Amino acid sequence: MDGNVDDPSVWKRMGVDPTKPSIARVYDAILGGKDNFAVDRAVAAKRLELIPDGGQGARLSRAFLARGVRHLAECGVTQFLDIGSGLPTAQNTHQVAQSLLPEARVVYVDYDPIVLTHARALLADNPYTKVVGGDVREPEKLLEVPEVEGFLDWRQPIGLLMVGLVHHLNDSEDPAGLVRTYLDRLPAGSFLLLSHFCNATPEARELEKAIQQTLGTGRMRGREEIEGFFDGLELQDPGVVPVVRWHPEEPVPEPPTASTLLVFGGLGRKG
Numbered sequence: 001m002d003g004n005v006d007d008p009s010v011w012k013r014m015g016v017d018p019t020k021p022s023i024a025r026v027y028d029a030i031l032g033g034k035d036n037f038a039v040d041r042a043v044a045a046k047r048l049e050l051i052p053d054g055g056q057g058a059r060l061s062r063a064f065l066a067r068g069v070r071h072l073a074e075c076g077v078t079q080f081l082d083i084g085s086g087l088p089t090a091q092n093t094h095q096v097a098q099s100l101l102p103e104a105r106v107v108y109v110d111y112d113p114i115v116l117t118h119a120r121a122l123l124a125d126n127p128y129t130k131v132v133g134g135d136v137r138e139p140e141k142l143l144e145v146p147e148v149e150g151f152l153d154w155r156q157p158i159g160l161l162m163v164g165l166v167h168h169l170n171d172s173e174d175p176a177g178l179v180r181t182y183l184d185r186l187p188a189g190s191f192l193l194l195s196h197f198c199n200a201t202p203e204a205r206e207l208e209k210a211i212q213q214t215l216g217t218g219r220m221r222g223r224e225e226i227e228g229f230f231d232g233l234e235l236q237d238p239g240v241v242p243v244v245r246w247h248p249e250e251p252v253p254e255p256p257t258a259s260t261l262l263v264f265g266g267l268g269r270k271g
Helices: 008-013 023-030 038-050 056-074 093-100 113-122 139-143 175-185 202-214 223-228
Strands: 079-083 105-110 129-133 159-163 191-197 263-269
Touching: 023 038, 023 113, 038 202, 056 093, 056 159, 056 191, 056 263, 079 093, 093 105, 105 113, 113 129, 139 175, 159 175, 175 191, 191 202, 223 263
Parallel strands: 079 105, 079 159, 105 129, 159 191
Antiparallel strands: 191 263
């Protein structure tokens, strides 16, 4: 897919501007996918120039999502709200959850039209999964969509997934307040699985400047600030850590690198 080849007017009718990078498509480009435009690949190239890990950081984040969903399913959570889900790739939330609980319900939320088109095509025959267009910054509106409010049972625990999402909210958008709004709606026994860019290395701080210039969004935050998103929750072991160290299934690479310290994450339970 390339905006230089396809007629831009076709994309614009879909609500897609091929001259502006998209978070989901940049992530896809970092992972070597094909659902991106030249402008997205330029941002991905800058990310890989600053942290030349061949996309390892993105893959570690995706693996964290899969481990988190598996952990929640093993704890008996049967429904998931995945906000900022991005383009479908390996180990999607529904694949992991439904491999353990075939009737687990999953709602994917994203605002990128290309993400929505791909996800709806992929999941057209899956009655336990919905795909919703929505913006995390409009929680009241998003939570009232029938595919969210009516599809999930709000009397039973829900796994709220905000993986690789909140760091794309600038300080002026009150990310902590937005996360709290969602948590306030969740029933007792629900969980928040969240990952976030961390400013633990000089490379990460340089990356923040680059993505602010190219995407207009993206914040590196410190570990304590990331822990703050779990305020009021029972933070589960091992706490907020580099995602590679969160219940790893393979040996953790040593020593730590800019790539393995780029994303921190954790899991919290609402009492």
